[in-house]
Amino acid sequence: MTRILLSDKLDNCVARWRKAGLTVIGPVKKETFSSYAVVEKAAEFDLGLVLPDRSIKGLFFPQTEPMLEYTIKKQAIDTKDFAPPSDKRIIFGARPCDASGLAIDDPLFGWDYKDEYWFQRRNETVIVSIACTRADDFCMCTSLKLAPDSTKGSDVLLRPLQNNKGWLVQELTDRGREAFSQIADLLQEGSEPAAPTVVVAEKFNLDACVAWLQNPANFDSSFWKEISMRCIGCASCTFLCPTCHCFDFQDEGDTYSGIRRKNWDSCSFALFTMHTSGHNPRATQSARWRQRIMHKFNYFPGKFSVNSCSGCGRCSRQCPVDMGITETLQAISTLKP
Amino acid sequence: MTIQEQYKTRVRELLSSGTVKMVIGYKAGTTADRRRPLFIRTPEEADQLLLDSACIANLSGYLIAEGLLSDEKRVGIFLKPDGIRTINILAAEAQLNIEQIIVLGFDITGQEVTALQGETAGDFSALIESIKEGAPEALKNPLIDQLEQLNPKERFAYWQAEFSRCIKCYACRQACPMCYCRRCIVDCNQPQWVNTSSHTLGNFEWNIVRAFHLSGRCVGCGNCDRACPVNIPLRLINARMAQEVLGSFDHLAGMSDTQEPVLASFKKDDSETFIL
Ligand code: SF4
Ligand code: SF4
Ligand code: SF4
Ligand code: SF4
Numbered sequence: 060m061t062r063i064l065l066s067d068k069l070d071n072c073v074a075r076w077r078k079a080g081l082t083v084i085g086p087v088k089k090e091t092f093s094s095y096a097v098v099e100k101a102a103e104f105d106l107g108l109v110l111p112d113r114s115i116k117g118l119f120f121p122q123t124e125p126m127l128e129y130t131i132k133k134q135a136i137d138t139k140d141f142a143p144p145s146d147k148r149i150i151f152g153a154r155p156c157d158a159s160g161l162a163i164d165d166p167l168f169g170w171d172y173k174d175e176y177w178f179q180r181r182n183e184t185v186i187v188s189i190a191c192t193r194a195d196d197f198c199m200c201t202s203l204k205l206a207p208d209s210t211k212g213s214d215v216l217l218r219p220l221q222n223n224k225g226w227l228v229q230e231l232t233d234r235g236r237e238a239f240s241q242i243a244d245l246l247q248e249g250s251e252p253a254a255p256t257v258v259v260a261e262k263f264n265l266d267a268c269v270a271w272l273q274n275p276a277n278f279d280s281s282f283w284k285e286i287s288m289r290c291i292g293c294a295s296c297t298f299l300c301p302t303c304h305c306f307d308f309q310d311e312g313d314t315y316s317g318i319r320r321k322n323w324d325s326c327s328f329a330l331f332t333m334h335t336s337g338h339n340p341r342a343t344q345s346a347r348w349r350q351r352i353m354h355k356f357n358y359f360p361g362k363f364s365v366n367s368c369s370g371c372g373r374c375s376r377q378c379p380v381d382m383g384i385t386e387t388l389q390a391i392s393t394l395k396p
Numbered sequence: 397m398t399i400q401e402q403y404k405t406r407v408r409e410l411l412s413s414g415t416v417k418m419v420i421g422y423k424a425g426t427t428a429d430r431r432r433p434l435f436i437r438t439p440e441e442a443d444q445l446l447l448d449s450a451c452i453a454n455l456s457g458y459l460i461a462e463g464l465l466s467d468e469k470r471v472g473i474f475l476k477p478d479g480i481r482t483i484n485i486l487a488a489e490a491q492l493n494i495e496q497i498i499v500l501g502f503d504i505t506g507q508e509v510t511a512l513q514g515e516t517a518g519d520f521s522a523l524i525e526s527i528k529e530g531a532p533e534a535l536k537n538p539l540i541d542q543l544e545q546l547n548p549k550e551r552f553a554y555w556q557a558e559f560s561r562c563i564k565c566y567a568c569r570q571a572c573p574m575c576y577c578r579r580c581i582v583d584c585n586q587p588q589w590v591n592t593s594s595h596t597l598g599n600f601e602w603n604i605v606r607a608f609h610l611s612g613r614c615v616g617c618g619n620c621d622r623a624c625p626v627n628i629p630l631r632l633i634n635a636r637m638a639q640e641v642l643g644s645f646d647h648l649a650g651m652s653d654t655q656e657p658v659l660a661s662f663k664k665d666d667s668e669t670f671i672l
Contacts, residue, residue, distance in 0.1 A: 091627040092561060112625070122563050123593040196427050289433040291457065293567035295625040309592050320593050323563070330583045379571050379623035380453075381425040381432040 063249040064217065064242075065225035070101040072242045073151075079241050081185075082148040084118065086111045095150060095157075106152050109195045114301035114373060115150065115157035119180045120164075122298075122323045126308070130316040143179040149238055153188045155209040155216070156200050156371040160301025161186070162212030166363040167304055176321075185238040188213040189226065194257045197372030199385055202263055205370055207256040215239060218253035227253050262385055263392040265356075265366070270396040272357040278349070282394065286387050287348035289380045294325035296374035296383065297351070302367045305331070326350050352387055399511050400447040403474075403500055408439040410472050416498050419472035420458050422451040433458065447474065449507045454617035456482040457573035460491050472498040477512075477527060478617040480520050481650025482573050485613055485657075487517070491576055494518075494653045517653060528648045535616075535635045535642070543632070556596065559603055561626040564594035568606060568630055571623035574613050581605060603633070611637040612658035615650050 064072070073083050077099070087096040088105040094113035098104060125141040161181065168177040190208035191198075200206060210216050214235030217226035228246060230236045239246070271277055297303040307324035310317050324331060327348075332341045341347050359367035368384060375383025397405075403421075410416045423434040423444045431450050435458075436442050456479045458464070459471060475483070480499060487494040494517050501512030501520060514520045527534075543551055566582070569575040582590045582602060590605060591598040606620075614634045621631040641647050647658040 112627075123595050123598070288435055289458075291570045291623075293570035293623055294565040295567045295623065298563050298565045299625055307592065309588070311588075311591055311593060322593050325565070328566075328583075375426060377625045379567060379619070381430050383426075386426070 061249065062228040062246045063220070063225050063251060064228055064246055066223075068225075068242075068245045069104075069151075071245050073098065073101045075242050075245070076149050076238065080147055081238070082146055083151060084148055085151040095153070104152055106189065107193075109191070109193055109198070110154040110157065110371060110373075112299070112373075112377070114160065114299055114371065115153055116160065116164075116301045116303075118148075118150070118184070119161060119177055120168075120304060120306075120323075124176060124321045126319045126321055128316075128318050129310075129312075131314065143176040145179070145183065147183050148180075149185040149187065151187045153186050153213065154191060154371070155188050155207060155211070155213065156198075156205065156369040157301050158186050158188045158212035159200075159205055159209050159369040160212070160371065163302050163365055163367060163369060164304050166365070167359075167367075170363075185214045185234050186212065187215040187217060187235070187238070189217045189219065190253075191257050191259075192219050192254050194259050195372070195376070197376040197383075197385065198257075198259050198370065199262045199372050200370035201259045202261050202265060202385075202388070203366060203368055203370035204265065207259060218256075220251045221254045222251060223254070224251075227251070263388040265388070265392075267392045267396070268388045269356055269360070269366075271391050271394055272353060274396055277394075278353075282390070283349040284343075284345040286390055287345045287382070290327075290344045290348055290382055291380060292327045292329065292344050292347065293379060294327040295377050295379065297325040297327055298323060299373040299377055301369055301371055301373075302355070326354070348387075352384070352391075355384070356388075399502065399509050400445065402511065403447055403502075404442050404445050406500065407436060407442040407445060407472065410498060411436065411439045411442070415470060416472040417467075417469040418464075419474075419498075419500070420455050421445050421474045421500070422447065422453075422455075447502060447509060449504045449509055451502075451509075452476075452504065452618070453622070454479050454482060454573060454615075454619050456486065457571070457576075457619075459483065459497065460486060460573070460576050465492055465496050468493075468496065470496050470498055472500055474500045474502060476501075476503055476617075477520070477524060478615045478650075480517055480524060481527070481615040482617065483517055484524070484650040484653045484655065485574065485615070486576075487653035488655050489657060521652060525651055528651060531638075531642055531648050535639050537632065537635055539629070540632055540636050540639075543636075555603075556600075558628050559599040560596065562594060562599040562603065562628060563626060564592070564598065564602060565625060566602075567623040567625060568620035571619040572610070572614075573617075573619070574610060574615075575606075581609075603628075606630075607633045607637055608659075610634065612641040612645070612647055613649050614638060 076083050082097055084095050084097050085104040086108050087103055093108055093111040095111055095115055128139040130137045168174040210231050214232040216229045219226055230239055305324045306321050309320050309322055333339045355367040375385045407419045419436040421434045422431040423446050425432045429450055433455055434444055455473055483497055486492045499517055501514055503510050503512055590601050616634055645658050
C-alpha cells in the first residue's frame, strides 16, 4: 500500500497550498509557448507537456535581478541592498530533468561565495516532480546517467498511475513531507500500479566523451570547427538550459544614481570574453562552442564531480540550426580518445 | 530527374570544375521536418544535399562569415527569392561582392519545390522586381489588421505582453543575415546605449531598436521569427514596417544590388527639414 494523489483532488490541493501561503507554480501552455508559471487553479496546469519550453532555472535565477541601488551625493554615497525576496512556493509537475538541473547548480552557487538569492529561493521552494511517461526525439536524460524518474533535486516524486487517475506519492525530503502533510487528508491509500516510465534510449557513451574531452591534445582538434560551423551564436541553448548559469553585472542609471543588476549572460556571445583592449581569447564561434562543451563535461565535473547537463534536450530542441549537445557528444563518442 | 538530383549534379560540377570553393545548402536534421545548413567543399559531400519544401531557412548570413569571401573565390549558395533579395542588400550595403556568389535558386509553393533559372543574382532581376508588384498583397496579415483596429493603448498592451517573454538572447539578431554589425549597438558599453537587462523597458528597447534597424532592409525571410525561443511574433513587426516603408517611400528591400538604402541615404533636396 502506498499513498495516492488523485487528479480530481488536485484542485483542492492547490487551494489548500495557496491558503497556507504558498505560491503555486506549474507547467502552463499559453498559445504558442509553455513555461512554469503561477496558477490559481489546477485546471491551468498542462501536465501533458513533455516539458515546458522554458526551463525551471528562471524561477531561481531570474534573467535580470536587482542587487543594489546607489545614489552619489556631494559628500556621501548611499547604497541600498535588494534582499532576495521572500516567497514560499511549491512547483507542481516539474520534470525530473529540470529538478536535477537545480541540484547540479547547487554546488556552483554555494562554492566560494554562497549566493543568497539562489539559496533563499531553493530553501523556500518545494519541488514536486512527475516521472515521465512520454518523451520526444530530443530527451536524453539516460545519456547523462539520469532517468525519467530521477529523484535528484526533487522534494516529492509522483509516478503517474496506470489508470491515469492520479499519482503514487514518494516523499523525498522534509520540505516535501511538510507540504504534503498539509494535504494529507486529500491523499488516499491504494495499491494501483504505476504506469511504466518512458524508455529513453541512450544517445551516446558519456564516459567515452569525457575521456576524449579530458585529453589536452583534443583541445585544438579540428573537430571543434567542423561541428560548430553552422552555429550562429544565438545563445538560445544557454538561456534555455536549466544548468547554464553565467551572469553579468550591469549598472543601470547614470553617474549619480542607478541600480546594479545581475543579468543572464552566455558563452555563445563574442562579447562574453572580449577584453577592454579589443583582444578576444575566444575569438571564434568554434572556440565558444568548445567552451560550452568543455565546461559542461570536463571543467564542471572536475570541480564539482557532476556534469553540468541534465539531458533535458532543450539546447537541441530549440537550436535554429539544429545543433546541440546531443549531436556533438554523439560525434565525440565515435572519436578515438 | 528530381530537382534535388539536378542540383546535386550541378553542385558537383561547380566544385569539380573549381568554379566555386564551397556550396552552402541543406541536409537532413534531427527529425523528419528539420533541415541543417550544409557546407559542401568536395563533390562527394554533395551526396548529403537535400532540397525540399522544408528548406526554408535563409542561409545568406553565412556568406558574410569573417574571411569566407576575402580570398575573392566564388561560393555557391541555395537561395529562395528572399535570399536573393538578401544578397542584393548585402551587396548594396557593401558587405559582399555579388560577383563572387553563384546562386542555386529555388522556390517553394506548398509542398512543391521549383528550380529558378539563373546563376548570378542579376539573372533573377525580372523575378525579383515582380515581387514588388505583389508586395502590398503579400505583406497582408489578418493579425496585423486586427492589431491596427486596436487603440494605441491596447496595442501597447499587446506588445508589452509579447515582449514580457523576451529573454534577450538576441537569437533574432544572430539569425538575421542583415544584422551583421561587428558590434551591435546593444553590445556597445562605452557608454552603454541600451540596457542589457531583460526587464520590460530593456525588452522594449531591444525590440524597437531591432525593428528600426531592419525597416526597409528586412526581406521577411522569417529566420528571426523561427529562431526566437519564446515565440514572439516578430514577423508581424517586420511585415508592418515593410508595409510602412512601401507605402511611404515606394521601397521594397533587395530589388537590386545597387538599390539605395531607404533609411540610410541622404539627398540634399530632401523635403524634410531633419534627418533621424
Ligand atoms: S542554439 Fe544553436 S546556433 Fe544558437 S548558440 Fe546554441 S548551438 Fe549555436
Ligand atoms: S546542455 Fe542541453 S540537454 Fe543539457 S541540460 Fe542544458 S539544455 Fe538540457
Ligand atoms: S528581420 Fe527577420 S525576417 Fe527580416 S531579414 Fe532579418 S531574419 Fe529575415
Ligand atoms: S529571439 Fe526572442 S527572446 Fe531572444 S532577444 Fe529576440 S525577441 Fe527576445
